[in-house]
Amino acid sequence: MAFLNEKVETMPREELEKLQSERLCNQVRRCYENVECFRLRMDELGLRPEDIHGVEDLHRLPFSYKKDLRDYYPYGLFATPLKDVVRVHASSGTTGKRIVVGYTRNDLKLWDECVARVMVAAGVTAEDFVQVSFGYGFFTGGLGAHGGAELIGATVIPISSGNTANQIQTMIDFGSTVLCCTPSYAMYLAEEIERMGVKDQLKLRVGIFGAEPWSEDMRRQIEDKLGLKAYDIYGLSEVLGPGVSGECTEQAGMHVWEDHFLIEIIDPDTGAVLPHGETGELVFTSITKEAFPVIRYRTRDICSIIPEPCKCGRTHLRMRKPNGRTDDMLIIRGVNVFPSQIEEVLLKVSGGEITPNYQIVVDRVNNTDTFDVNVEMSENFFSDNIKEVEKLERYITEQLRSMLGIGAKVHLVNPKSIARSEGKAKRVIDKRKI
Amino acid sequence: MIIKQLSVFLENKKGRLFAAADVLAKNNINIRALSLADTSEFGILRLIVDKPEEGKAVLSETGVVVRVTNVLGVSMADVPGGTLGALHLLADAGINVEYMYACVGQNTGKAIMVMQVSDLEVAEGVLRRGGFETVDIDHF
Numbered sequence: 001m002a003f004l005n006e007k008v009e010t011m012p013r014e015e016l017e018k019l020q021s022e023r024l025c026n027q028v029r030r031c032y033e034n035v036e037c038f039r040l041r042m043d044e045l046g047l048r049p050e051d052i053h054g055v056e057d058l059h060r061l062p063f064s065y066k067k068d069l070r071d072y073y074p075y076g077l078f079a080t081p082l083k084d085v086v087r088v089h090a091s092s093g094t095t096g097k098r099i100v101v102g103y104t105r106n107d108l109k110l111w112d113e114c115v116a117r118v119m120v121a122a123g124v125t126a127e128d129f130v131q132v133s134f135g136y137g138f139f140t141g142g143l144g145a146h147g148g149a150e151l152i153g154a155t156v157i158p159i160s161s162g163n164t165a166n167q168i169q170t171m172i173d174f175g176s177t178v179l180c181c182t183p184s185y186a187m188y189l190a191e192e193i194e195r196m197g198v199k200d201q202l203k204l205r206v207g208i209f210g211a212e213p214w215s216e217d218m219r220r221q222i223e224d225k226l227g228l229k230a231y232d233i234y235g236l237s238e239v240l241g242p243g244v245s246g247e248c249t250e251q252a253g254m255h256v257w258e259d260h261f262l263i264e265i266i267d268p269d270t271g272a273v274l275p276h277g278e279t280g281e282l283v284f285t286s287i288t289k290e291a292f293p294v295i296r297y298r299t300r301d302i303c304s305i306i307p308e309p310c311k312c313g314r315t316h317l318r319m320r321k322p323n324g325r326t327d328d329m330l331i332i333r334g335v336n337v338f339p340s341q342i343e344e345v346l347l348k349v350s351g352g353e354i355t356p357n358y359q360i361v362v363d364r365v366n367n368t369d370t371f372d373v374n375v376e377m378s379e380n381f382f383s384d385n386i387k388e389v390e391k392l393e394r395y396i397t398e399q400l401r402s403m404l405g406i407g408a409k410v411h412l413v414n415p416k417s418i419a420r421s422e423g424k425a426k427r428v429i430d431k432r433k434i
Numbered sequence: 435m436i437i438k439q440l441s442v443f444l445e446n447k448k449g450r451l452f453a454a455a456d457v458l459a460k461n462n463i464n465i466r467a468l469s470l471a472d473t474s475e476f477g478i479l480r481l482i483v484d485k486p487e488e489g490k491a492v493l494s495e496t497g498v499v500v501r502v503t504n505v506l507g508v509s510m511a512d513v514p515g516g517t518l519g520a521l522h523l524l525a526d527a528g529i530n531v532e533y534m535y536a537c538v539g540q541n542t543g544k545a546i547m548v549m550q551v552s553d554l555e556v557a558e559g560v561l562r563r564g565g566f567e568t569v570d571i572d573h574f
Contacts, residue, residue, distance in 0.1 A: 414445045
């Protein structure tokens with residue numbers, strides 16, 4: 001059993017909770033002093049930082065939400081002077097405006113450590129060649145996995161996402177032993193490798209997959225086709241990026257690095273904290289991050305905590321794979337998509353008049369997500385001229401791509417052809433069986 | 435004459451064209467000329483019918499998008515090269531033809547060309563002065 005930081009990862013609960021309490025109190029004080037949004041919410045509840053004595057008081061703190069990131073865009077939630085911020089990342093918000101998070105040098109260090117802990121727990125060593133096929137850029141996947149692998153001392157192959165033929169050739173030529181990407185892309189690569197008949201030229205042994213939901217069945221298929229052990233990594237930009245939690249070789253839930261992140265499961269309706277084992281909304285508090293700390297951040301992921309200790313010896317709690325959302329967010333090809341973003345594009349296209357009716361249809365064909373947007377035609381949209389209608393279709397497609405960062409197939413359909421129940425159109429049809 | 439044409443947006447699905455023709459037939463509306471333009475994703479059905487306003491109403495009721503568009507009806511000899519003279523005149527006048535389709539006139543035996551052009555009124559004048567007769571729906 002390998003550990004990156006055995007002392008911390010196997011720390012007795014009592015000691016761990018003491019450490020958490022100390023860090024939480026500091027973080028609450030820092031946020032109160034530096035983050036207006038948090039201070040206002042504390043004042044509203046009549047709470048002072050000194051009222052928080054430790055993790056036992058966590059439930060008294062106010063929640064924070066994705067909406068806050070939009071309201072305080074871009075830097076309003078940062079808790080350090082901007083000169084101490086050494087990097088920003090961004091991801092999609094619920095509307096056109098993306099959300100921005102920042103990292104100090106210490107934050108990057110702790111991020112690298114969290115990712116490295118997951119990788120080491122999955123058996124990655126300095127001997128490994130780690131092919132990072134997550135996208136690099138604003139998306140936290142690429143640079144997150146990159147930093148973790150470098151910390152271990154593995155050889156990083158920073159290929160980023162896309163270009164499947166090049167991915168496979170690189171695996172063969174460079175002797176990649178570890179693959180980091182989304183599970184659906186791993187599946188796609190696996191099938192291409194099978195089709196090309198080059199599996200025996202691969203040296204893959206470990207897969208670190210995340211950023212979208214996947215099933216045990218998918219895991220078995222990927223493991224079988226790629227000849228590796230597949231591990232789940234979890235994270236979100238608002239809390240850190242990948243590495244908030246990850247699986248160990250037991251493949252039985254993801255250890256949350258609790259010396260940095262406090263995990264709670266709450267009832268999404270009442271906000272009440274639920275006992276370990278029960279299913280509810282996943283909430284995180286980052287107790288060490290400097291530039292962009294979050295207190296009781298509502299992830300909207302539906303999840304549960306595994307109460308039993310893990311056989312691997314780590315004392316940090318495990319969370320199950322999230323298996324749904326409390327909002328309408330979709331994850332398509334690893335990218336977060338909100339129906340409200342599509343609505344915003346259509347409103348713009350229609351010149352601010354009535355938004356045309358639309359429907360999003362998501363499916364998985366050959367292990368790749370398909371993404372179709374049906375838009376109801378209306379008289380003010382329709383021109384007798386083919387070129388004009390095609391132009392409209394293209395315009396919607398381009399606008400969606402620039403808003404979402406992924407391509408959608410746009411279909412103009414007859415008015416009132418999108419099924420309505422109780423007068424309300426069903427906005428999303430997700431046919432994927434995951 | 436400038437005449438009224440119905441333009442119907444057709445989703446690329448089986449039975450859409452039939453449904454449009456069917457509702458016209460059931461309401462005793464006669465199609466005098468038609469053309470269907472299509473792309474891989476959708477089609478536009480263009481119709482000259484004897485009762486355009488009624489036609490639009492019954493088509494709209496079936497849930498399709500219909501627009502009444504103005505086009506030009508031009509009568510010409512039904513012989514090889516019959517359209518050439520008209521096209522020549524329009525080209526000389528710098529008028530763009532967006533689309534056109536033809537049928538044979540009911541009583542006259544002459545061909546009738548339905549034209550969509552960049553400027554209907556100018557085109558009509560040019561064609562008339564060049565000796566072409568522009569016609570209304572009764573001539574179809």
